[in-house]
Amino acid sequence: MKRKIIACEVFKPYLEQIFLRLPKEEIDYLEIKQHNHPEILANHLQEKIDVITDVDEILVLYGLCGNAILPLIARTIPIRVLRVHDCAAVLLGSNKAYQERFEGNPFKRYHCFSYGDKEEEYFSKTSPEYRKIADQYGEDNADYVYEMLYDKFSAQVTYIRLGLEGENEQLSRHEPGYYSVIDGHLGMLEKILKNDPDSTDLVLHPNEHFEGVYDYQEVIKTVKNGVL
Amino acid sequence: MDNPILNELVICVTRGKVKDVDRLCREALDSGINAFDVLDHGLLLAMQGVAERWKLGTVFIPEVLIAARALNAGLAVLEPHLVSNTMKPKAKVIIGTVKDDLHDIGKNIVALMLKSHGFECIDLGVDVAPEKFVEALKNSDAQVICMSALLTTSMIHFKEVIEAIKAAGLRDRVLICVGGAPVTETFALQIEADIFESDAVTFAERLEKRLA
Numbered sequence: 001m002k003r004k005i006i007a008c009e010v011f012k013p014y015l016e017q018i019f020l021r022l023p024k025e026e027i028d029y030l031e032i033k034q035h036n037h038p039e040i041l042a043n044h045l046q047e048k049i050d051v052i053t054d055v056d057e058i059l060v061l062y063g064l065c066g067n068a069i070l071p072l073i074a075r076t077i078p079i080r081v082l083r084v085h086d087c088a089a090v091l092l093g094s095n096k097a098y099q100e101r102f103e104g105n106p107f108k109r110y111h112c113f114s115y116g117d118k119e120e121e122y123f124s125k126t127s128p129e130y131r132k133i134a135d136q137y138g139e140d141n142a143d144y145v146y147e148m149l150y151d152k153f154s155a156q157v158t159y160i161r162l163g164l165e166g167e168n169e170q171l172s173r174h175e176p177g178y179y180s181v182i183d184g185h186l187g188m189l190e191k192i193l194k195n196d197p198d199s200t201d202l203v204l205h206p207n208e209h210f211e212g213v214y215d216y217q218e219v220i221k222t223v224k225n226g227v228l
Numbered sequence: 229m230d231n232p233i234l235n236e237l238v239i240c241v242t243r244g245k246v247k248d249v250d251r252l253c254r255e256a257l258d259s260g261i262n263a264f265d266v267l268d269h270g271l272l273l274a275m276q277g278v279a280e281r282w283k284l285g286t287v288f289i290p291e292v293l294i295a296a297r298a299l300n301a302g303l304a305v306l307e308p309h310l311v312s313n314t315m316k317p318k319a320k321v322i323i324g325t326v327k328d329d330l331h332d333i334g335k336n337i338v339a340l341m342l343k344s345h346g347f348e349c350i351d352l353g354v355d356v357a358p359e360k361f362v363e364a365l366k367n368s369d370a371q372v373i374c375m376s377a378l379l380t381t382s383m384i385h386f387k388e389v390i391e392a393i394k395a396a397g398l399r400d401r402v403l404i405c406v407g408g409a410p411v412t413e414t415f416a417l418q419i420e421a422d423i424f425e426s427d428a429v430t431f432a433e434r435l436e437k438r439l440a
Contacts, residue, residue, distance in 0.1 A: 037285045038409060064380045067410040085380045106330045106355045108379060133290050141244045144297055145290045148333070212415065214383040 001195070004052045006045065007061035008032060010087045010114045011189065013164055018190055025193070027061075032114065034068070035086070041068040052077065057203075059192070063089065064220060070210045079204045082192065083219050087112075091160040093185025095200060099216035101158065101182065110158040111179065113167050160184040229269040233259060237266070237302070241274030244294030246301045253305035263309035267344055271302045272429070275341070279429040289333060296337050303344055310346070317348035319439055320370040324352035324361060325408075326385040331378035334408060337428040338374060345432040347372075358385065358392040365398050372435065376408040383410060387419045403438070407431065 005025055007015065009032040019025070028048060034041035045060060049072065052058055058077050062069050063084035072079060084090055088110045089098035102108050125146060134142035159179035161167050171179060191199040204210060208222045233256045240248040249271075256266045278295040281287040323339050325332050332354050339349045350364055361373060373393070377383050386406055393399050405423040406416050416424030423438065425431040 036288070036409075040285050064410075067380060067412060070412065102381065104328060106328050108328075108330075108381070133294075137244045137290075137294050140246070141294045141297070145293050148293050149289065212380065212383065212410075214380055216381070 002055045003057040005059045035066040038066040038068040042071045074204045083202045091184040112160045234270045237270035238274040241298045249298045249302045253302045318346045320348045321372040322350045322364045322370045323374040324356035325354040329382035330354045334428045335376045341432040358389040372403045374405045
């Protein structure tokens, strides 16, 4: 089966690990953190999808991601997506692990190696992002943003560890206890790449659309167009 | 409305200059500008500009927070001039972020804009269980409930709140509004909400028209 793969850059280091075991495939990566603007991400994804021809399937390594995938249209080629809320479920290896970690827990902030020092996820008073805001809007405003975006959510940031080189160094940048470290699993990513029948995915065919279910099991479903 | 004080006020709100916003609001009032004009053509105009740029992705959450904070400072100056003892609030609104969600930036902006437009807000905060919404409704004569969520994992709680309101026999009494980045019009229809709003800044105006 011929396919094209589009993926969020969050998966890049993990896919590179997987491709040490599986045949390497070319991946078109989109910049990380676009889920903050789901409509923009949806447009970017659709633009990428619409120029693909001569394949049997387009594998889009995204989940709901703030509902960014809901508007996607499979014009002539089916689109396979991850049946998850976000990348944390993928890196934890299953929706079950994700539910165990996050259901009933309002502190859903998580971090992983590929987020690196991205804005908001790593917003501390020594970060370049803090400095940028302080230089542009004053330290008083930077302190306010820090309090609203960082301090409030700083309790129990989950760090999903997958055994990559560099993870320990990243963890050591914060004071002990800042992260609650949990070991993830790349099984979900491997299964979707291997077309495993047990894969946590969903295929959108032409004349169908996605609908959010928003639980921890089904998460998303497909519905025939024109059906209410 | 082209006025140098108001023009400068727009810039200062956008740039988060809290002290200047305070000063300019006082100067505007002292110069004889009506408090509602200072609000509409100064504070709210600035916030609408920030909201537009947020939608386009040219500013991010920090800029929205900074502008909202400055707007709040201006509102504190204008408030005594916007309301009087004889003025009733347009309506009482219960507002909260649903269970399992701590995000409140959008909710706080909605509450701020509702206050600016003469509504009384009962802010339940974040991580609000369905029964808390119902309790607040029972204990007040609120006509509107606004719920928000930023996480798709929290969206399942919207329907729970609506079902709890129905079970309490209060559904006909209240207008239910939902919003938040992942919320869509389709979703709002599916859960039988009354209003879906994607724009925290313009929601108050829309609610005003709906209740008129």
